[in-house]
Amino acid sequence: MNVYDSARMTDVLRPLGYAPVDAPEAADMVILNTCHIRERAAEKVFSELGRLRKIGEERKAAGLGKTVIAVAGCVAQAEGEEILARAPYVDIVLGPQTYHRLPEMVARAARAGGAVIDTDFPVETKFDFLPNAAAPQTEGNLTAFLTIQEGCDKFCSFCVVPYTRGAETSRSVASVIAEAQRMAASGVREITLLGQNVNAYHGDDGEGGSATLAGLAGNLALIPGLERIRYTTSHPRDVDQSLIDAHRDNAALMPFLHLPVQSGSDKILKAMNRGHTAQEYREVVRRLREARPDLALSSDFIVGHPGETEEDFEATMQLIRDIGFAQAFSFKYSPRPGTPAAGQPFQVDEAVKDERLQKLQALLREQQDAFNADMVGRTLPVLFTGRGRKPGQLSGRSPYLQPVHVEGPDELIGQIAQVAITQRLTNSLAGTLIRERACA
Ligand code: SAH
Numbered sequence: 448m449n450v451y452d453s454a455r456m457t458d459v460l461r462p463l464g465y466a467p468v469d470a471p472e473a474a475d476m477v478i479l480n481t482c483h484i485r486e487r488a489a490e491k492v493f494s495e496l497g498r499l500r501k502i503g504e505e506r507k508a509a510g511l512g513k514t515v516i517a518v519a520g521c522v523a524q525a526e527g528e529e530i531l532a533r534a535p536y537v538d539i540v541l542g543p544q545t546y547h548r549l550p551e552m553v554a555r556a557a558r559a560g561g562a563v564i565d566t567d568f569p570v571e572t573k574f575d576f577l578p579n580a581a582a583p584q585t586e587g588n589l590t591a592f593l594t595i596q597e598g599c600d601k602f603c604s605f606c607v608v609p610y611t612r613g614a615e616t617s618r619s620v621a622s623v624i625a626e627a628q629r630m631a632a633s634g635v636r637e638i639t640l641l642g643q644n645v646n647a648y649h650g651d652d653g654e655g656g657s658a659t660l661a662g663l664a665g666n667l668a669l670i671p672g673l674e675r676i677r678y679t680t681s682h683p684r685d686v687d688q689s690l691i692d693a694h695r696d697n698a699a700l701m702p703f704l705h706l707p708v709q710s711g712s713d714k715i716l717k718a719m720n721r722g723h724t725a726q727e728y729r730e731v732v733r734r735l736r737e738a739r740p741d742l743a744l745s746s747d748f749i750v751g752h753p754g755e756t757e758e759d760f761e762a763t764m765q766l767i768r769d770i771g772f773a774q775a776f777s778f779k780y781s782p783r784p785g786t787p788a789a790g791q792p793f794q795v796d797e798a799v800k801d802e803r804l805q806k807l808q809a810l811l812r813e814q815q816d817a818f819n820a821d822m823v824g825r826t827l828p829v830l831f832t833g834r835g836r837k838p839g840q841l842s843g844r845s846p847y848l849q850p851v852h853v854e855g856p857d858e859l860i861g862q863i864a865q866v867a868i869t870q871r872l873t874n875s876l877a878g879t880l881i882r883e884r885a886c887a
């Protein structure tokens with residue numbers, strides 16, 4: 448989501464004459480778009496700021512004028528005052544819900560001595576004030592992110608999102624469709640719909656009601672040129688029957704789903720306030736796989752949540768063995784200020800967390816390797832996004848987001864073609880085109 452937000456900040460600053468540059472040394476203004484989800488991400492901000500300060504001083508000494516430094520995103524939201532105390536050379540601090548006001552902040556920062564800080568949760572939604580999104584700069588403009596939902600009301604014990612991103616809100620169907628249409632017209636073939644809880648989507652349908660994610664995906668699938676739809680991150684509690692049916696009926700929905708479970712222990716799931724049991728997660732996965740047998744899953748795991756015993760950890764390992772994941776992100780529990788879990792007794796030792804994380808990651812890596820190895824001999828539809836490293840080579844992505852390389856003509860860039868997978872390389876797959884005619 449920060450990638451999407453950064454692109455939209457660029458859009459909002461473009462009319463002022465700003466354009467992106469590759470390195471901070473070349474920038475009149477640097478915006479650090481930050482993440483607060485784990486301690487390490489937040490700490491990085493201060494070391495980056497120190498580096499930017501030096502660059503600013505060097506630029507000033509070289510007669511290049513002042514470098515404006517802005518801190519955006521969730522660290523700014525949560526620790527705005529602390530940033531200004533620890534790094535008083537910062538000019539602008541802005542939260543994730545106020546970046547449509549950036550032009551005004553830039554003007555105020557130029558006028559005023561002292562920093563400009565805006566970490567409101569405004570009544571207005573930024574999406575009504577942002578200019579149209581420019582064509583994405585990634586993968587030859589063929590794939591793009593699109594935020595449809597933000598914030599969270601679930602208050603998991605460990606998580607800062609409800610405090611930094613604010614209450615759960617959804618963009619209207621009309622606004623999402625219009626943005627997706629513009630993306631498709633500019634060449635985008637694959638869209639990833641974003642939200643902290645994307646399947647809690649309930650955007651205004653323009654007819655006095657609200658749409659579901661499944662309904663929205665159905666509308667998006669009708670947009671000419673838009674071939675593939677993904678969504679992330681979804682919550683097991685919000686997987687409703689309409690979404691399961693959509694995985695069966697909507698061919699544009701990719702059969703790869705990120706569905707975080709965090710833990711396989713009911714006791715820990717309860718302590719986490721996740722609102723479901725391990726069995727309920729298994730059941731949701733069973734129904735999804737029944738609807739779409741080639742569905743692959745990815746997930747998030749936390750080891751060492753307060754109160755997690757060896758037995759709880761073993762329940763997580765068992766859930767992983769039972770379900771089988773194609774990919775996963777796993778983390779040591781990181782206490783976040785202001786969240787209920789941070790103040791709980793029975794915090795787990797760092798060394799124990801380390802040990803559990805290693806075991807968990809070894810198992811997940813095994814499963815990921817097996818999943819990728821299993822692709823050899825299969826035929827996959829690949830969206831070609833550009834040339835490969837070697838001459839005559841194309842690179843693309845499979846439905847499961849695996850990079851795929853084949854020998855093929857440039858005309859296939861931007862198209863989907865069937866590929867017979869012949870080899871599994873370290874981080875990608877190699878194959879041969881089984882027909883050069885593009886197919887949907
Ligand atoms: N809304 C999504 C997750 C968003 S945060 C969901 O509910 O599943 C992304 C991931 O970061 C989480 O799934 C979790 O695994 C991890 N995470 C969040 N807070 C954390 C913390 N305090 N310590 C360690 N990992 C954390």
Ligand code: SF4
Pocket residue numbers: 599600601602603606607608609643644682
């Ligand atoms: Fe955080 Fe996700 Fe829980 Fe919301 S549902 S509080 S975003 S982990």
